[in-house]
Amino acid sequence: MAEAAHRPHPTTRQYWEIALILAVITGAEVSVTYIDALDAVVVPLLLVMAVAKFWMVVAFFMHLRFDKPIYRNLFLIGIVATPLLFGAVLFTFGVLIG
Amino acid sequence: MSTVTHPDPTEHAGHPPLPHVRKVAMWAFLGSECLFFGSLISTFLLYRNRTGDGPAAADIFDIPFTSISSFILLMSSLTMVLAHHASERKDWRRMRVWLLATALLGMTFLAGQVFEFTEFVHHGLTVSTSPFGSSFFVLTGFHGAHVAVGVIMLLATAFMSFGGKLRADGGMNVELVGLYWHFVDIVWIVIFTVVYLLQV
Numbered sequence: 385m386a387e388a389a390h391r392p393h394p395t396t397r398q399y400w401e402i403a404l405i406l407a408v409i410t411g412a413e414v415s416v417t418y419i420d421a422l423d424a425v426v427v428p429l430l431l432v433m434a435v436a437k438f439w440m441v442v443a444f445f446m447h448l449r450f451d452k453p454i455y456r457n458l459f460l461i462g463i464v465a466t467p468l469l470f471g472a473v474l475f476t477f478g479v480l481i482g
Numbered sequence: 483m484s485t486v487t488h489p490d491p492t493e494h495a496g497h498p499p500l501p502h503v504r505k506v507a508m509w510a511f512l513g514s515e516c517l518f519f520g521s522l523i524s525t526f527l528l529y530r531n532r533t534g535d536g537p538a539a540a541d542i543f544d545i546p547f548t549s550i551s552s553f554i555l556l557m558s559s560l561t562m563v564l565a566h567h568a569s570e571r572k573d574w575r576r577m578r579v580w581l582l583a584t585a586l587l588g589m590t591f592l593a594g595q596v597f598e599f600t601e602f603v604h605h606g607l608t609v610s611t612s613p614f615g616s617s618f619f620v621l622t623g624f625h626g627a628h629v630a631v632g633v634i635m636l637l638a639t640a641f642m643s644f645g646g647k648l649r650a651d652g653g654m655n656v657e658l659v660g661l662y663w664h665f666v667d668i669v670w671i672v673i674f675t676v677v678y679l680l681q682v
Contacts, residue, residue: 396567403560410556414549417679427680434675437556438668445563446664452502455509462513466520473524 391450402444409433501654508658512665519669522621523676529613530681536611539618539681542602551594552674555629558587559667562636566660569653577648577656578640584663585636588629595626618677625673628666635659 394402413433416422422429443449448456530539565580599619602608609619639659642648648655 393567393570396564399560399563399567403557406556406559407553410549410553413675413679414545417545417682430675430679434671437671441559441664441668441671445559445667446661454506458506458509459513459516462516465513466516469517469520470524470527473521474528477528 393447393450394444402440406437406440409437504654504658508661512661515665522624526617526621526677529617532613534612536615537605537607542605542607543678543682545678545682548678551591552670554587555591555667555670558584559664561587562660562663566656569656574643578643581636581640585633588633592626592629625669632663632666635662
């Protein structure tokens with residue numbers, strides 16, 4: 385089975401830039417929890433920022449964006465199955481059993 | 483006299499190379515760990531409001547303190563990837579420096595968690611106070627245990643590099659330790675948002 389060729393990894397400078405972006409997002413996450421005007425949208429905002437941080441670490445620091453697809457697929461099984469597990473647990477114990 | 487050549491025990495005709503197999507195994511393990519932490523997080527979400535007579539999250543969480551801890555763990559991912567980057571360039575001295583920096587940041591995070599747990603206990607939240615306390619301590623405690631294992635792996639890898647053992651595997655050990663460490667970081671990204679920021 386042919387695997388996709390490796391793409392070049394980021395440079396040292398790019399790693400520092402990614403870390404800077406992650407730091408800025410973390411600062412923004414904390415800030416929005418203190419801004420009362422954002423109360424109505426704070427949950428989706430925090431979730432979007434968490435997903436962005438998660439994706440950046442996985443894609444760039446764990447090199448999933450540059451590696452063979454088999455690694456990504458193995459990890460995706462866990463990532464896709466986790467929300468299903470979330471739903472099953474919350475539905476079973478939160479709704480059915482109460 | 484004929485010369486007998488001993489094949490590399492890790493190489494077999496038609497089999498994938500060992501580094502690839504190890505990496506597949508690590509990714510499969512991390513995929514399964516998603517489910518492990520997923521079950522703990524969903525349990526926390528289920529019981530987050532069942533505080534009984536104990537304190538609630540908003541009463542005891544110190545978001546500025548936890549934000550600094552989160553930032554430290556996030557930056558440890560940077561030092562980890564720089565260690566891996568150095569190992570790819572066979573710059574072993576710099577790789578050791580970054581590995582030890584990562585371990586130090588990990589230990590700082592753990593120290594913060596110990597301090598935080600101690601504060602919570604002083605405020606009346608223990609693992610047996612309420613379902614909220616149980617699910618909180620089990621989730622964050624298991625994450626802390628993963629960080630502790632990661633710190634041991636980092637120190638062991640740095641120690642092994644002094645004997646030149648890492649040179650033979652082309653930096654694969656560093657890469658695998660790095661994958662584990664970054665995973666611990668992404669789990670904390672989720673915990674920080676779901677358990678801390680969304681509860682206050």
